[in-house]
Amino acid sequence: MATSHQFPAGSDAFPHNHLLGIAGLQPWEILFLLKEAEQWVDLNRKSSKHANRLDGLTVINAFFENSTRTLLSFEIAGKRMGADVVNMHAAQSSIKKGETLIDTAVTLNAMKADAIVIRHGSSGAVQLIADKVDCPVLNAGDGRHEHPTQALLDALTIQRRKGDISGLTITICGDVMHSRVARSNIYCLTTLGAKVRVCAPAPLLPVALDRMSVEVFTDFDRALAGSDVVMMLRLQSERMNGDFIPSPREYHHLYGLTKERLQLADADALVMHPGPMNRGVEIDSDVADDVDRSTITEQVEMGVAVRMACLDILTRRSRGVEGWA
Ligand code: NCD
Secondary structure, eight states: OOOOOOOOSGGGGSOOSOBOOSTTOOHHHHHHHHHHHHHHHHHHTSSSOOOOTTTTOEEEEEESSOOSHHHHHHHHHHHHTTOEEEEEEGGGSGGGGTOOHHHHHHHHHHTTOSEEEEEESSTTHHHHHHTTOSSOEEEEEETTTBOHHHHHHHHHHHHHHHSOOTTOEEEEESOOTTOHHHHHHHHHHHHTTOEEEEEOOGGGSOGGGGGSSEEEESOHHHHHTTOSEEEEOOOOGGGOSSOOSSOHHHHHHHHOBOHHHHTTSOTTOEEEOOSOOOBTTTBOHHHHTOTTTBOHHHHHHHHHHHHHHHHHHHTTTTTTOTTTO
16 A cells, blocks of 8 residues: 555645646645545445446546547446446547537537546647536547556556555556657656656657656666566557557567566566557567466556546536535
8 A cells, every 4th residue: 555645635635627647746646546546446346336426427438549448447437436428439420520629529518518538649639628618627548648547547556566656666668659658657657756767669769758757778678677567568550650660570579578578677576558458569478467467457447446536536626525616
């Protein structure tokens, strides 16, 4: 469990209307969200998983990009808390008829949603929608920008396994350039005091890393030495413009997490992956499926709890919860 922390009371513990990113959040704001998620981990392990906190509220999940884990877990999170959850799939929406993002936002707003969860292929699109609607907006991934609930669920997973995140050495390896997961995790883990290492072939390392408090590696073996956590990322070819690697086989040879390579990390190092995985490319099956080391299914479990916490906290103001009005 994490070390105890003195949180400000009421809305001061999380003084934001939306969750658009991790950048700019204070350490205690992140720790507050993680602490609140714990109760939902407990509820989700019971046979009856209902809470009535969001009774009568409408949550709209507007996903303009494919998703399995994030969409389903936001849907389950809303439903377990009693909200009416509606999923808007872009492929079947009027976006296909040429409607602008702003007109879509105004339409969702007119339907009196109490929270809108958005995934969009363009960095910044979620901010644009947040500016146009009256209810809280939660970013479920915008382009290469941020994926805040993924970073929170990763932090909750690490905290429950390793205790305090501060002081841990955490290596993030893979297609950092195209990864909103990497960016949100770098913000989250460095804010919580971890030493973050980032490793990728040079063409997949964004220049912006210079402005972040991370150590940059192109040699995966060197990055692994002394790591407490190894977080692997998928090659996001759908965002690549041109070729960034010679071949998946060569990539696996240099940057794939194999059982042998994992031995270079700390003896108890955790293996993480946000999914979806490309087995045999960035990670081998015997590592991904190693129940002692891999937290991949636990990350999915924590995802539901974290999203329940975020929906609860962001709707407290509109629900008139004492201290949040
Ligand atoms: C990630 C995403 O969509 O950014 N997946 C996820 O949300 N679990 C990572 C990825 O697509 O590789």
